[in-house]
Amino acid sequence: MRCGKQYRKDGTFPIPQQMHEIASGEVVLAHEVVDFQREQPSWRLYMVSHVMTALSEAPEWQNPYPVRNAYEAFFRQTTWGALFFATTHMGPVSAERTAARLQAVLRFWEPLQSARYLFSTPNATHSLEELMEASCGWAMNAWCPTVESSVRARLETATKRMAQATREDCIEAILRQMPRALSSARGLKHPRVLAEPSFQRERLCSLEPALFEHVSGACTADLLEKLYEWDRELGMQ
Missing domain, CATH: 1.10.8 (Helicase, Ruva Protein; domain 3)
Known part of the structure; x- marks a missing residue:
């Protein structure tokens, strides 16, 4: 509601009311749909999708896509927003949009490396590299098929190619x-x-x-x- 109200007023979004620094080694649940550890305290990225859904369903938006696109572009400027939009593949997943999402993650690569991530397998925590391989391996396979390089290097190459793609x-x-x-x-x-x-x-x-x-x-x-x-x-x- 706060996001929609401010966007209608001046085309911007409010910054989060409270931000917390995640200590090194803490676990972030990065799966977009399944919360397989509800009973465990955890940072949960998928909650961002609730805002996206609410913006889409609000009756005042005859066409919700401009506000959804603006929300995504704004929150990709935060570490957690960059990670969310890169790993959830909310459509349309065009080459241009995927490039922007991966560029955002690459900008925050060092701080994102400090956490561990739960993605699709219960109790199996991943490094950032493993998370990106599991969630964005398709982008590397399609746009940087060579496997000799590191995950970060392959993402950088894939991102550059997607951004310039004909x-x-x-x-x-x-x-x-x-x-x-x-x-x-x-x-x-x-x-x-x-x-x-x-x-x-x-x-x-x-x-x-x-x-x-x-x-x-x-x-x-x-x-x-x-x-x-x-x-x-x-x-x-």
Whole structure:
């Protein structure tokens, strides 16, 4: 409510009323959906999504996306905001937006390294590098496929490439990531056709700019959604 009220007034957001410094070694729950340690005291990044949801559902916003985008851009300037938006993949996960999210994390890399993170496996704490590998490995696989470099170096390279990417660059990154998306797909009726790079390229080239932007980052979840859509379309031909 405070965020919405101030944004309507002057287009800005209030800074948090209270900030706490996280001591070295403390645990941060970074999973966007599942809170698998409710009984344990922990820093919980996913609570940010409650504000995003409230901004979307508030009746005064006929189009909630400008205020959501502004909220994200503002809070990516904080350490916890940068980490939240990089690891949750709130859509659309375009190449441009992903680059901005990863750039924010890279700016705060040193302080973020001091904490430990819970992500998708209960009781398995991760370093920052392990967290970024688990949550953003798709971006490194698609945009910096070499695995000899460190996680930070690969993220820096991927971020630079995404920020400067042309549509053709994005298509090439998507094609590199498609085999991984296909390996996660279940129940496809036309898997052989969908696995053909020529088919994938043809369909990607035919997308309208706004629709292409939604998949331009090559996020596996977005590509899966597109594969299921194409599979349904093939069934109607």
